[in-house]
Amino acid sequence: MTHFKAAVCQMLVVEQKAENINKAYNMIKEASKNGSNLVVLPEMFNCPYNNSFFSEFAETYPDGETIRFLSRAARSENIYLVGGSVPEQAETGEGKKIFNTSLVFDPQGKLIARHRKVHLFDIDIEGQISFRESDTLGRGDGITIARTKWCKMGIAICYDMRFPELLRAMVLNGAEVIAIPAAFNTTTGPAHWDTTLKARAIDNQAFVIAASPARNMQAGYHAYGHSMILDPWGEVLARAGTGEEIIYADIDLERVEQIRRQLPLLKHRRTDLYTLEVSPKAITNQ
Incomplete structure:
Protein backbone atom coordinates (compact mmCIF):
# COMPACT_ATOMS: atom_id res chain seq x y z
CA MET A 1 0.00 0.00 0.00
CA THR A 2 1.59 3.24 -1.14
CA HIS A 3 -1.33 5.63 -0.71
CA PHE A 4 -2.79 7.20 2.40
CA LYS A 5 -4.73 10.33 3.27
CA ALA A 6 -3.24 12.94 5.59
CA ALA A 7 -5.00 15.73 7.46
CA VAL A 8 -3.82 18.78 9.38
CA CYS A 9 -6.06 20.23 12.10
CA GLN A 10 -5.38 23.96 12.24
CA MET A 11 -7.09 24.72 15.54
CA LEU A 12 -7.47 27.82 17.66
CA VAL A 13 -5.59 27.45 20.96
CA VAL A 14 -7.02 29.13 24.06
CA GLU A 15 -6.01 29.33 27.74
CA GLN A 16 -8.23 26.43 28.89
CA LYS A 17 -6.56 23.03 28.44
CA ALA A 18 -9.85 21.10 28.53
CA GLU A 19 -11.29 23.29 25.79
CA ASN A 20 -8.20 22.74 23.62
CA ILE A 21 -8.38 18.98 24.10
CA ASN A 22 -12.09 18.94 23.25
CA LYS A 23 -11.50 21.04 20.13
CA ALA A 24 -8.67 18.77 19.03
CA TYR A 25 -10.83 15.67 19.49
CA ASN A 26 -13.69 17.11 17.45
CA MET A 27 -11.32 18.00 14.62
CA ILE A 28 -9.60 14.61 14.77
CA LYS A 29 -12.99 12.87 14.57
CA GLU A 30 -13.99 15.00 11.58
CA ALA A 31 -10.70 14.26 9.82
CA SER A 32 -11.13 10.54 10.49
CA LYS A 33 -14.73 10.61 9.27
CA ASN A 34 -13.44 12.14 6.03
CA GLY A 35 -11.09 9.22 5.46
CA SER A 36 -7.82 10.43 6.96
CA ASN A 37 -5.28 7.78 7.95
CA LEU A 38 -2.76 10.23 9.44
CA VAL A 39 -3.73 13.34 11.41
CA VAL A 40 -1.28 16.05 12.51
CA LEU A 41 -1.96 18.64 15.23
CA PRO A 42 -0.13 21.97 15.75
CA GLU A 43 2.75 22.83 18.05
CA MET A 44 1.62 23.40 21.67
CA PHE A 45 -1.96 22.57 20.72
CA ASN A 46 -3.09 22.22 24.34
CA CYS A 47 -1.28 25.30 25.66
CA PRO A 48 -0.88 28.97 24.68
CA TYR A 49 2.55 29.46 23.12
CA ASN A 50 4.03 31.49 25.94
CA ASN A 51 6.74 30.75 28.49
CA SER A 52 4.40 31.71 31.32
CA PHE A 53 2.07 28.79 30.46
CA PHE A 54 4.57 25.99 29.78
CA SER A 55 5.15 25.06 33.44
CA GLU A 56 1.46 25.31 34.31
CA PHE A 57 0.39 23.08 31.42
CA ALA A 58 3.30 20.61 31.61
CA GLU A 59 2.45 16.89 31.80
CA THR A 60 4.38 13.70 32.39
CA TYR A 61 4.32 10.61 30.19
CA PRO A 62 2.24 8.44 30.23
CA ASP A 63 -0.20 9.81 32.80
CA GLY A 64 -0.78 13.35 31.59
CA GLU A 65 -4.34 14.31 30.67
CA ILE A 79 -5.45 6.52 12.83
CA TYR A 80 -1.81 7.44 13.14
CA LEU A 81 -1.76 10.64 15.18
CA VAL A 82 1.06 13.17 15.40
CA GLY A 83 0.00 14.88 18.60
CA GLY A 84 1.32 18.30 17.67
CA SER A 85 3.45 19.13 20.66
CA VAL A 86 2.84 19.59 24.37
CA PRO A 87 4.95 20.79 27.30
CA GLU A 88 6.33 17.54 28.75
CA GLN A 89 7.93 17.38 32.18
CA ALA A 90 10.55 14.67 32.57
CA GLU A 91 13.31 13.63 34.94
CA THR A 92 16.79 13.98 33.48
CA GLY A 93 20.31 13.56 34.77
CA GLU A 94 20.17 17.27 35.52
CA GLY A 95 16.86 17.12 37.37
CA LYS A 96 13.36 17.89 36.17
CA LYS A 97 13.03 19.66 32.83
CA ILE A 98 10.19 20.71 30.58
CA PHE A 99 10.48 19.85 26.90
CA ASN A 100 8.53 20.88 23.81
CA THR A 101 7.56 17.34 22.84
CA SER A 102 5.72 15.72 19.94
CA LEU A 103 4.20 12.31 20.63
CA VAL A 104 3.19 9.99 17.79
CA PHE A 105 0.66 7.19 18.30
CA ASP A 106 -0.34 4.29 16.06
CA PRO A 107 -3.95 3.12 15.43
CA GLN A 108 -3.75 0.89 18.53
CA GLY A 109 -2.96 3.93 20.68
CA LYS A 110 0.65 2.83 21.17
CA LEU A 111 3.39 5.45 21.39
CA ILE A 112 5.71 4.90 18.42
CA ALA A 113 7.82 8.07 18.53
CA ARG A 114 8.66 10.94 20.86
CA HIS A 115 10.48 14.01 19.56
CA ARG A 116 11.74 16.68 21.92
CA LYS A 117 12.39 19.92 20.08
CA VAL A 118 16.10 19.99 19.27
CA HIS A 119 16.56 23.66 18.39
CA LEU A 120 15.06 26.11 20.85
CA PHE A 121 13.44 29.28 19.55
CA ASP A 122 15.61 32.01 21.07
CA ILE A 123 15.29 35.09 18.87
CA ASP A 124 15.24 38.86 19.10
CA ILE A 125 14.03 40.64 15.96
CA GLU A 126 14.44 44.29 16.85
CA GLY A 127 11.17 46.18 17.07
CA GLN A 128 9.06 43.12 16.21
CA ILE A 129 9.37 40.01 18.37
CA SER A 130 11.56 38.61 21.12
CA PHE A 131 11.17 35.09 22.51
CA ARG A 132 13.40 32.68 24.45
CA GLU A 133 12.17 29.11 24.75
CA SER A 134 15.34 28.25 26.67
CA ASP A 135 14.08 30.35 29.59
CA THR A 136 11.71 27.50 30.46
CA LEU A 137 12.38 24.57 28.11
CA GLY A 138 15.10 21.96 27.82
CA ARG A 139 16.64 20.91 24.51
CA GLY A 140 16.08 17.50 22.94
CA ASP A 141 19.01 15.51 21.64
CA GLY A 142 17.59 12.98 19.18
CA ILE A 143 16.70 12.62 15.51
CA THR A 144 13.23 11.12 15.51
CA ILE A 145 11.73 8.73 12.98
CA ALA A 146 8.33 7.05 13.39
CA ARG A 147 7.74 3.78 11.58
CA THR A 148 4.25 3.63 10.08
CA LYS A 149 2.81 0.79 8.02
CA TRP A 150 3.41 2.82 4.86
CA CYS A 151 6.81 4.39 5.40
CA LYS A 152 9.21 6.00 7.82
CA MET A 153 8.17 9.48 8.92
CA GLY A 154 10.53 12.07 10.37
CA ILE A 155 9.30 14.38 13.14
CA ALA A 156 10.52 17.95 13.64
CA ILE A 157 9.06 20.85 15.61
CA CYS A 158 8.85 24.39 14.21
CA TYR A 159 12.30 26.02 14.55
CA ASP A 160 13.86 22.60 13.86
CA MET A 161 12.87 22.94 10.21
CA ARG A 162 15.27 25.86 9.73
CA PHE A 163 18.17 23.42 10.12
CA PRO A 164 18.43 21.40 6.91
CA GLU A 165 20.98 19.03 8.43
CA LEU A 166 18.35 17.66 10.82
CA LEU A 167 15.77 16.86 8.15
CA ARG A 168 18.42 15.51 5.78
CA ALA A 169 19.53 13.12 8.53
CA MET A 170 15.95 11.83 8.74
CA VAL A 171 15.84 11.23 5.00
CA LEU A 172 19.25 9.53 4.95
CA ASN A 173 17.79 7.17 7.53
CA GLY A 174 14.79 6.34 5.36
CA ALA A 175 12.14 9.02 5.95
CA GLU A 176 9.81 9.68 3.01
CA VAL A 177 7.42 11.94 4.93
CA ILE A 178 8.31 14.66 7.45
CA ALA A 179 5.68 15.95 9.86
CA ILE A 180 6.29 19.36 11.42
CA PRO A 181 4.02 20.72 14.16
CA ALA A 182 4.88 24.42 14.15
CA ALA A 183 3.85 27.88 15.28
CA PHE A 184 5.60 30.48 13.14
CA ASN A 185 4.42 33.98 14.03
CA THR A 186 3.21 36.96 12.05
CA THR A 187 6.77 38.27 11.69
CA THR A 188 8.67 35.13 10.70
CA GLY A 189 5.71 33.50 8.91
CA PRO A 190 5.25 35.92 6.01
CA ALA A 191 9.03 36.08 5.56
CA HIS A 192 10.04 32.43 5.72
CA TRP A 193 7.21 29.90 6.17
CA ASP A 194 6.44 29.09 2.54
CA THR A 195 10.03 29.30 1.35
CA THR A 196 11.47 27.11 4.09
CA LEU A 197 8.81 24.42 3.76
CA LYS A 198 9.20 24.27 0.00
CA ALA A 199 12.97 24.09 0.33
CA ARG A 200 12.79 21.22 2.84
CA ALA A 201 10.41 19.29 0.57
CA ILE A 202 12.54 19.88 -2.53
CA ASP A 203 16.00 19.30 -1.09
CA ASN A 204 14.88 16.12 0.69
CA GLN A 205 12.49 14.91 -2.02
CA ALA A 206 9.97 14.06 0.68
CA PHE A 207 6.39 14.92 1.56
CA VAL A 208 6.23 17.67 4.20
CA ILE A 209 3.20 18.09 6.45
CA ALA A 210 3.30 21.31 8.49
CA ALA A 211 0.65 22.04 11.13
CA SER A 212 0.17 25.52 12.60
CA PRO A 213 -2.36 26.76 15.14
CA ALA A 214 -5.03 29.11 13.83
CA ARG A 215 -4.29 32.79 14.38
CA ASN A 216 -5.62 34.12 17.68
CA MET A 217 -5.22 37.88 17.83
CA GLN A 218 -6.44 37.87 21.45
CA ALA A 219 -3.43 35.81 22.51
CA GLY A 220 -0.01 37.13 23.44
CA TYR A 221 1.62 35.20 20.58
CA HIS A 222 0.09 35.48 17.12
CA ALA A 223 0.53 32.29 15.08
CA TYR A 224 0.89 32.69 11.33
CA GLY A 225 -1.46 29.86 10.35
CA HIS A 226 -1.25 28.70 6.72
CA SER A 227 -0.71 25.00 7.52
CA MET A 228 0.57 23.23 4.41
CA ILE A 229 1.05 19.82 2.85
CA LEU A 230 3.70 19.65 0.11
CA ASP A 231 4.83 16.88 -2.21
CA PRO A 232 8.47 15.89 -2.94
CA TRP A 233 8.57 18.26 -5.93
CA GLY A 234 7.68 21.20 -3.69
CA GLU A 235 4.12 21.47 -4.98
CA VAL A 236 1.57 22.65 -2.44
CA LEU A 237 -1.13 19.98 -2.20
CA ALA A 238 -3.16 21.79 0.46
CA ARG A 239 -2.90 25.09 2.29
CA ALA A 240 -4.97 26.64 5.08
CA GLY A 241 -5.78 30.27 5.67
CA THR A 242 -5.39 31.89 9.09
CA GLY A 243 -8.54 30.57 10.79
CA GLU A 244 -9.65 27.18 12.03
CA GLU A 245 -9.90 24.51 9.37
CA ILE A 246 -8.81 21.03 8.39
CA ILE A 247 -6.78 20.50 5.24
CA TYR A 248 -6.33 17.19 3.45
CA ALA A 249 -4.05 15.61 0.87
CA ASP A 250 -3.52 12.20 -0.64
CA ILE A 251 0.03 10.99 -0.03
CA ASP A 252 1.28 8.81 -2.90
CA LEU A 253 4.63 7.37 -1.90
CA GLU A 254 5.30 6.29 -5.48
CA ARG A 255 5.79 10.01 -6.10
CA VAL A 256 8.81 9.93 -3.78
CA GLU A 257 10.35 7.01 -5.66
CA GLN A 258 9.60 8.63 -9.03
CA ILE A 259 11.18 11.98 -8.17
CA ARG A 260 14.22 10.45 -6.50
CA ARG A 261 14.74 8.26 -9.56
CA GLN A 262 14.31 11.01 -12.15
CA LEU A 263 16.29 13.66 -10.22
CA PRO A 264 18.64 11.58 -8.04
CA LEU A 265 20.12 14.40 -6.00
CA LEU A 266 20.40 12.24 -2.89
CA LYS A 267 22.67 9.90 -4.85
CA HIS A 268 24.65 12.81 -6.30
CA ARG A 269 25.83 14.09 -2.93
CA ARG A 270 29.62 14.54 -2.84
CA THR A 271 30.33 12.87 0.47
CA ASP A 272 34.03 12.95 -0.38
CA LEU A 273 33.79 16.73 0.05
CA TYR A 274 31.29 16.96 2.87
CA THR A 275 29.78 14.57 5.37
CA LEU A 276 26.65 14.29 7.43
CA GLU A 277 27.30 11.50 9.85
CA VAL A 278 24.46 10.21 11.98
CA SER A 279 25.13 8.05 14.99
CA PRO A 280 22.60 5.21 15.33
CA LYS A 281 22.31 6.25 18.98
CA ALA A 282 20.79 9.54 17.85
CA ILE A 283 17.89 7.86 16.06
CA THR A 284 14.96 7.45 18.40
CA ASN A 285 11.50 6.01 18.05
CA GLN A 286 10.44 6.98 21.56
Missing part, protein backbone atom coordinates in the same frame (compact mmCIF):
# COMPACT_ATOMS: atom_id res chain seq x y z
CA THR A 66 -3.42 15.39 27.14
CA ILE A 67 -1.11 12.43 26.58
CA ARG A 68 -3.79 9.91 27.57
CA PHE A 69 -6.23 11.73 25.30
CA LEU A 70 -3.91 11.42 22.31
CA SER A 71 -3.54 7.68 22.81
CA ARG A 72 -7.31 7.22 23.12
CA ALA A 73 -8.04 9.38 20.08
CA ALA A 74 -5.61 7.45 17.87
CA ARG A 75 -7.14 4.17 19.00
CA SER A 76 -10.79 5.20 18.80
CA GLU A 77 -10.39 6.77 15.35
CA ASN A 78 -8.03 4.03 14.09
